[in-house]
Amino acid sequence: MSAVIAQWQDPHPQQRSPGDGIELTAVVAGQESLLTPAALDFLAGLHRRFEPARQARLAARRERQAYFDAGGLPDFRADTAAIRNGQWRVAPLPTALLDRRVEITGPVDPKMVINALNSGAKVYMADFEDSTSPTWANLLTGQRALRKAVAGTLDWMAPDGAKHYTLKPFEEQAVLMVRPRGWHLDEKHVRIDGAAMSGSLFDLGLFAFHNAKALAALDRGPYFYLPKLQSMEEAQLWNEVLDRVEAELGLAPGQIKVTVLIETLPAVFEMDEILHALRTRIAGLNCGRWDYVFSYLKTFRAHRDKVLPERGQVTMTQPFLRAYSELLIQTCHKRGAHAMGGMAAQIPISGDEAGNEAALAKVRADKLREVTAGHDGTWVAHPALIPLAMRIFDERMPTPHQQHVLRDDVLIIRDDLIKPCLGTVTRAGFEGNVEVCVRYLAAWLEGNGCVPIHWLMEDAATAEIARTQLWQWLHADSLFLDDGTPVDxxxxxxxxxxxxxxxxERMKLPGGSKLDEAIAMLDRLTHADTLEEFLTLPAYERID
Incomplete structure (x- = not known):
C-alpha cells in the first residue's frame, strides 16, 4: 500500500486555486469559523492524496470477505513472519500516555466533553465514531466543542439555566484523545472533485488543523484512537496520512500518537504487523470487544458451524475472547506498547439498590479480570464507574502500567481465536436483540448515537451485534430456541x-419518532440474502 500511496500524484497540481472542486452540501450556523478556506484546502489535499489508497483498501476488504464466504479462515500471514519474529519495539511513549489506567469514552457534545475532561479519568476518548450519529450538526458541534476545550474556553449552560458547566484547570483534566470514523465511512456533506470525502480524514483532519499545534505546545499530542482496522496495510495508510498531516501543519515527525482498536477478527492476526506499521507513533492496542464480536459474526456469516449463542452469553470469559485478550497483552508488552482493556457499559440504576449492586459486581469482576491478566488500563462509559475501576487498578497495578508483565505463558494458535463458544438462544435473547437494535437505530436516525437501554450505555457496536445475530440465526439451517421454537x-x-x-411508554425517549422507520429497516436488513456490511451505511443515507 505504501507504494501505491507514494506513486499517486495530483494530476493537475497547478490548476486548482483554493476552494476549487470543494462542495459543501449542508449548512449549519457558524460553520464558516471551522470550515475556513484554509481548512477546506487542507482537507481537500488529504482527500486527493489518499482517496485512491482508501478505495484500494476497501476493495481488499471485500476480496478478503469473499474468501471467508467461500469457506476460507483467517490466519497469521506467512509473508509477514519476519515482522512477528523480529526483535523490535515501538517508539517510547510520551509522559502524558504512560498512565492510562482508566479511560472514559463518549460523544462530542459540549456537556459530555466538559464532564468527561473533568471526570477524574486519565484519558477521555472523544468519539466521532460509534457513539455519535454523524449528522452534519453533530459533527460540527463536536469539532467546535473540542476546539474550545483545547483552548480552555469551553462552557455549557443547561437549557433551564439551572447549571453552568465549566472546565477544571488544564492540569486536572483527562488527556484528550479523538476517535475519527473508520475507513469505510464517507462524509457525504463534503465533496471533493465530485466525490464524497472520507469520514476518517474529515474528522481527524479538521481536528488536527485547528488543534494540533496547540496540543503539541501543551505536550498533549495530538492523540487519536483509530477504529475498525483490518490489516497492516490499513495501518500503513494511516501512518502515511499522519506523516502528511505533521508535515503540512509543521509538527515534528512522530508528534501525533495513536492507539489502535483491535475490534475486527482479521486484525487480531496482524497485531504485530499493525504495531510495526505505526511503530514511530503507536501508544497501544485496545480490546474493542463489542465490535470484535460483531466482526466475528460478520466474518463467519456464511459459516454455519460458527453461529454464536445470544450475546448475553458471549462474555470475555469465553475461550475465544480470552485468547484474543491475552494475545493482545502479550503482543503489546513484547513491543513496548500499552494493552488497553474493554468497555464497562453499565450506568447507575436509580431506585434499585439490589440491581445496581449486581451491575457493579459485574464491573468489578470484569476489571479485576483485566488487571490480573496484565492490561494497562480499561474503559468505562459513565463517570460513576471511574472510582470503582480506578480503585481496582490502583490496588493491583501500583506502577503506571504493566508492560513488564510479558505473558510468556500465553501460546495462542489460529484455532483458539476462531473456535465458537457453546450456548443457547432463548426467546428473551432473540426478542432482546430485536428491541435493542430497533431502539438504538431509531435514536441514531434521530441524531443520538449514545443511548441508555436497560441500564447500559449502548453505541453502534451493540446494535451491530444484535442485527447481525438476527440475520445469522434467521439464515441458519434448523436453528431453534432453547424451548424448541423454530427461529424463522x-x-x-x-x-x-x-x-x-x-x-x-418509551416513545418519548430518544428515537421515538423514528421507531417505525427503524422497524422497517431492521426487517429489510434481516430479510436480505446478503448481510449488510455495516448497519450505519444504509442508515447514514437517511440522516441530514
Missing part, C-alpha cells in the same frame, strides 16, 4: 409487530 421469519415478525405497544 415468523418469529421475527411477531417480535417486530409487538414492539410499538411494548415500547409505548
Amino acid at each position: 421469519f415468523a418469529l421475527l415478525e411477531r417480535a417486530l409487530i409487538g414492539l410499538p405497544s411494548k415500547l409505548a
